[in-house]
Amino acid sequence: MFDLTNLSVHFGPATALREASLTIRPGDRLGIVGESGSGKSMLALCLMGMAPEAATLSGTLTIDGRDMAEATERDWQALRARRVAMIFQEPMAALNPLSRVGDTVMDPLRLHLGLSKQAARARALDLFAEVGIPDPAARLRQFPHELSGGQRQRVLIALALACDPDLLIADEPTTALDANVALRITDLLVRLSAERNMALLFISHDLAAVARATSDIAVMYGGDIVERGPTRAVLDSPAHPYTRGLLGARPSATSLPRDANGKRARLPTIPGTVPGMAELPKGCRFAGRCPVELPHCASERPALTKPGPDRSAICHVLSQEVSA
Amino acid sequence: MTTLVEVKSVSRHYRMPREHLLRAPEVLTAVNSASFTLNRGETLGIVGESGSGKSTLARMVMAFEAPDSGEIRFDGTDIHALGASDLRRMRQRFQMIFQDPFGSLDPRRKIGWSIAEPLRVTHAETPAHKTAEALEQVGLRAADADKYPHEFSGGQRQRIAIARAIVTRPDLIVADEAVSALDVSVQAQILNLLMDLQDELGLAMLFISHDLAVVASICDQLLVMQHGKTLEYGAATQILNAPAHDYTKSLLTAAGA
Numbered sequence: 001m002f003d004l005t006n007l008s009v010h011f012g013p014a015t016a017l018r019e020a021s022l023t024i025r026p027g028d029r030l031g032i033v034g035e036s037g038s039g040k041s042m043l044a045l046c047l048m049g050m051a052p053e054a055a056t057l058s059g060t061l062t063i064d065g066r067d068m069a070e071a072t073e074r075d076w077q078a079l080r081a082r083r084v085a086m087i088f089q090e091p092m093a094a095l096n097p098l099s100r101v102g103d104t105v106m107d108p109l110r111l112h113l114g115l116s117k118q119a120a121r122a123r124a125l126d127l128f129a130e131v132g133i134p135d136p137a138a139r140l141r142q143f144p145h146e147l148s149g150g151q152r153q154r155v156l157i158a159l160a161l162a163c164d165p166d167l168l169i170a171d172e173p174t175t176a177l178d179a180n181v182a183l184r185i186t187d188l189l190v191r192l193s194a195e196r197n198m199a200l201l202f203i204s205h206d207l208a209a210v211a212r213a214t215s216d217i218a219v220m221y222g223g224d225i226v227e228r229g230p231t232r233a234v235l236d237s238p239a240h241p242y243t244r245g246l247l248g249a250r251p252s253a254t255s256l257p258r259d260a261n262g263k264r265a266r267l268p269t270i271p272g273t274v275p276g277m278a279e280l281p282k283g284c285r286f287a288g289r290c291p292v293e294l295p296h297c298a299s300e301r302p303a304l305t306k307p308g309p310d311r312s313a314i315c316h317v318l319s320q321e322v323s324a
Numbered sequence: 325m326t327t328l329v330e331v332k333s334v335s336r337h338y339r340m341p342r343e344h345l346l347r348a349p350e351v352l353t354a355v356n357s358a359s360f361t362l363n364r365g366e367t368l369g370i371v372g373e374s375g376s377g378k379s380t381l382a383r384m385v386m387a388f389e390a391p392d393s394g395e396i397r398f399d400g401t402d403i404h405a406l407g408a409s410d411l412r413r414m415r416q417r418f419q420m421i422f423q424d425p426f427g428s429l430d431p432r433r434k435i436g437w438s439i440a441e442p443l444r445v446t447h448a449e450t451p452a453h454k455t456a457e458a459l460e461q462v463g464l465r466a467a468d469a470d471k472y473p474h475e476f477s478g479g480q481r482q483r484i485a486i487a488r489a490i491v492t493r494p495d496l497i498v499a500d501e502a503v504s505a506l507d508v509s510v511q512a513q514i515l516n517l518l519m520d521l522q523d524e525l526g527l528a529m530l531f532i533s534h535d536l537a538v539v540a541s542i543c544d545q546l547l548v549m550q551h552g553k554t555l556e557y558g559a560a561t562q563i564l565n566a567p568a569h570d571y572t573k574s575l576l577t578a579a580g581a
Binding site for chain 1: 373374477478479480507508509510511512513515516519520534535536537538540541542544561564574575576577578579
């Protein structure tokens with residue numbers, strides 16, 4: 001249904017996204033994991049037809065077999081909300097503070113589906129109930145500041161669901177929330193995806209949330225998708241050195257990092273910092289920080305290798321191991 | 325081990341906005357009779373969700389606000405009984421790191437100026453070598469003192485905030501969500517830096533976070549708060565291995581355990 005092939009995004013000499021390929025089918029739950037500057041939000045914006053004006057794009061994006069290369073902003077407007085909708089990170093910034101949340105949710109229903117005011121209100125009530133907002137009739141009349149962070153996030157989900165999209169993109173939907181609330185929002189997204197056979201693209205740096213929400217995962221670094229595969233398999237046995245570094249750096253609440261004397265142990269880290277978009281190495285983007293780097297890693301682009309069933313990664317070291 | 329901070333039955337209430345003209349406004353108990361002791365060189369983690377009172381407790385330890393009842397002793401002195409100038413001098417010995425380093429560094433000042441700020445309270449002239457030393461201790465270069473905050477990445481800015489906190493050679497650092505805004509790999513670097521500095525300088529630390537996994541990696545003692553109440557307090561290993569409270573268990577689930 002959504003098909004990206006070799007999609008690249010450049011800002012002058014800088015590369016934000018390099019030859020990303022991805023297929024999203026109805027009901028898929030795909031997680032995109034990466035740190036700041038990895039290109040994960042850029043990928044989402046491309047799927048929404050909202051790449052920044054200054055960006056140069058190449059590659060193909062098809063939606064239901066339709067090539068979007070020639071699509072105008074007007075064409076995209078017809079697709080947004082109905083085919084693809086997005087939940088943004090900051091629920092307070094994404095809601096109009098001067099508008100009652102009910103009106104905010106009713107707007108796209110009237111605009112895109114042409115519903116009457118009464119029909120839109122009835123639909124908004126159903127949506128609020130579906131996303132687990134208690135006492136929906138009273139909530140419709142409230143303003144964003146009167147709601148808690150978790151309730152605001154539910155309103156945004158209701159808003160995104162309003163026109164029954166085929167793909168819901170959630171960009172860091174749990175980052176601003178308390179741990180327990182984040183858990184409930186994650187479970188809600190999974191339930192909605194299953195009930196509506198709606199694809200879910202779950203973008204997050206929170207590995208615990210991604211593990212819970214998704215069945216497949218793409219790990220991004222420096223504008224590349226460096227590893228792909230079933231979520232459980234990738235998290236249990238990461239193949240790419242970056243994925244391994246990322247998972248190692250995440251502290252765990254159960255396996256306490258203490259040495260033999262009960263002293264605190266240091267966390268494993270990835271040395272160095274992410275280079276700027278224009279300073280990334282031409283070959284493997286992770287070169288310069290990689291613990292198992294080969295001499296040609298920085299200059300030559302690694303090919304796709306298959307470290308396991310349904311899995312792929314781009315890494316010179318892995319392709320040597322696989323061919324050996 | 326000698327005691328550095330002693331918090332005894334500290335409570336803090338806030339009056340809520342009035343709902344009815346003729347009725348008394350409701351009172352919110354932000355912190356309800358919290359007690360703990362923190363030894364020199366040790367780390368106490370305070371975990372809880374927003375509204376749990378963890379930041380209010382930290383602010384009272386920093387003497388940014390006073391408790392309604394109870395007592396907070398720093399190295400034996402009741403800090404809330406001190407006069408303004410004595411408190412200002414005492415403050416050199418406890419410093420704070422905030423969540424958002426961009427918000428806590430003046431964008432129009434070179435970072436050397438911001439780092440030396442706590443020193444200016446007692447020094448008319450701020451010795452440049454102290455700023456340089458603090459910068460090097462957090463893994464930056466002495467020459468970085470002449471740069472502005474926007475020239476640094478998020479992780480580097482948090483290092484600058486840490487340099488400012490250690491420049492007075494304090495006994496205690498209060499870190500409120502100090503690594504929450506950082507990417508996972510940067511977070512690990514900053515947590516390691518804090519542990520290294522603690523070992524090197526003998527710092528005690530009050531480490532506040534909503535993320536149990538982060539707290540577990542750095543803390544000796546743990547205090548779990550919810551709605552202003554202390555649910556659990558004790559050795560971190562013990563609480564994490566055998567949580568007594570359902571709320572702690574749910575936090576463990578959320579941390580991906």
